[in-house]
Amino acid sequence: MLGLVGAGDAMAIWADLASPSHRVGTVLNIAQGVLLLATAVVYLCWLWRVRVNAEVFDASSQSKARWLTIGGWFIPFVNFWFPRRIVLDAWDASAPQGRPSGHGPVDLWWTAWVAGLVADRLLRVESGAETRAVVDGIGLVGAVLAALVVLRLTRMQSEKAAQGPSLPTTALG
Template identity: 55%
Template sequence: MTTPMPAPMPTPPYGAPPGAWLRSPAALGRATALLLGLVIATDLFACYADWLEMDVTGDLADGVSGADLIDRADHADAVYGIAGIAQGVAIVATAVVYLCWLWRIRVNAEVFDASGHRMKRGWTIGAWFCPVVNLWFPRRIVADSWDASAPWGSRSGHRPVNAWWTLWLLSLLVDQYAARSYRQAETAEEVRQAATTMLFSDCLDIAAAVLAIMVVVLLTRMQERKALSGELPTPALG
């Protein structure tokens, strides 16, 4: 009696392109999430700085004067400046690690499905620095990687990606408006209004960073689970 052969393990429909192999995104994912947490912390500090600025300029607009107000104004300006520097450092550090994570995610996604990407691999980095196209190319790259990393045969939605990208763009637009209003302000009331707008921008950035952490964590987990499922050209992550 002949023993029946076991059914072959299903394999992805597309082979990996040259130079693409699976590597675990877990460490970079954790580092990116931690740095996004640092961005949230600096944004919270910036919200405090915005509130101080609003408080002082509100008193100035109401005609309050005195040595105490001058001290408060100097303190508010100092905190505002420190908050801006802290935000800048946190954003630059996070951007570097995030792009390293995204590159690894994209390469892995090509191993899963080489034909499911609308942008060439080089756009993974370049899309963020090209004017105009940086408004939608990065989102498209993340969405394509999301689809390629989903379990075989499943239909993945883009709700976390879309929510993150929408808030990210909105926070950038509000931040640009607030910065321009602050530079052009000539009265205490105009400065107060600009600080209020900046407070709103910082709150939006916090929400966008929270959603960014969600996207990083979910996409990292999706890739690890798919790689370890055995339904791959290579048996596991390298």
């Protein structure tokens, strides 16, 4: 009897996998994963270059080792603090002279990023479409804010590079 019930359950699962709506969902999930992976690789390459540039602008402002620019994203618990700190260090080093470098955009992005991670873990148990929409919405906000940080930090570094090297201040005697 249990064998028949098990076979019936297996057939129901197989039939569900064969449904057109499930296939579309599977294809979309795979596409989302591929895009996320490609974006992560491009972002990490960009962040590495930004970090190297920041060292040229002000090496003393970099509080974390260079390898943590990428490695910090993959170390459990460390990945909740170090990537933000690395971006803030690059942000501060890249601020054009004479202009304050408020951290608002970085803080907003990081808050959305962490909120998306936490929401994904907590709401994963709830697999309804509405729950996924909330998690995806938080992720979308984080992605838009990340793009804004990328654009602004890239612009800041371009402006800083165009200024040329800063002259050391020496006491005239």
